[in-house]
Amino acid sequence: MAEARLGHPLREVGALLDPAAVHGGRSARSHLESLAATNGLPRARIAEVLARTGLDSVAGKRVGGFSLGMRQRLAIAAALLGDPPVLLLDEPVNGLDPGGIRWMRGLLKSLAGEGRTVLVSSHLMSETALTADHLLVIGRGRLLADTSTADLLAQRADARTGADARTLLEDAYLRLTADASEYRAVHR
Structure with missing residues (x-):
């Protein structure tokens, strides 16, 4: 069986999965230097991503x-290091203060505006309502919805007038995942 290999995976997909997956004794620059070296990336990218993420x-x-x-x-800097066309970001606002959350919103929109595909996994419906153009809702390994944010909100707006987008999106998510939840609250 032939095995497909990516010569420089960070040039294809950048991922934020676990921000703690860095050796605590290394500097931020050293961490990025090792990633650049193992992926054949130019050292100039290190300064660029450090500046873009505010870590310079x-x-x-x-x-x-x-x-x-x-x-x-x-972790975002590492994901951007290879200047990939696709980004996979798991809970990117986790641990950020309000200013950092606002910065992340702008970054996500900027990256999408550059033509990149930005996939964000999040349980924060309020943030999702403010940043996402398209939603995929997954429950217990099944795709439950594949729709634009606007369409999903419009469906819920018919049911609840006067509610804001964040509340409507949360309602829609809970409705979609009600039967797909791995656990159920027990009401007594």
């Missing part, structure tokens, strides 16, 4: 002293 001033500091929000930004 702490690039020489050890990651072990970083807050969760700073680790999150470093």
Whole structure:
């Protein structure tokens, strides 16, 4: 059987899966340098992604002293390092303060505006309502919805007038996943 290989995977897909998956004794720059070296990426990209994620001033500091929000930004920098056309980001606002959350919203919209495919996994419907153009709702391994955010909100708006987009999206999500939940609350 032939095995397909990606010579430079970070040039194809950038992923944020676990911001804690960095050796705490390394500096942010050192972490990105090792990723660049193993993926055949130019060293110039390191300074670019550090600046884009706001970490350029702490690039020489050890990651072990970083807050969760700073680790999150470093994981985003790593995902962007190869300048990939596709990004997979799992809970990208986790650990960010309000300013960081606003920054992340702008970054996600900017990346999509550059023509990239940006897939975000999130349980925060309020954030999703503010950033996503298209939604895939998955429950217990099944695709439950594949629709534009606007269409899903329009369906719910008919049912609840006066509710804001965040509440409508949360309602729609709960309705879609009600039968697909792995657990159910027991009401007494």
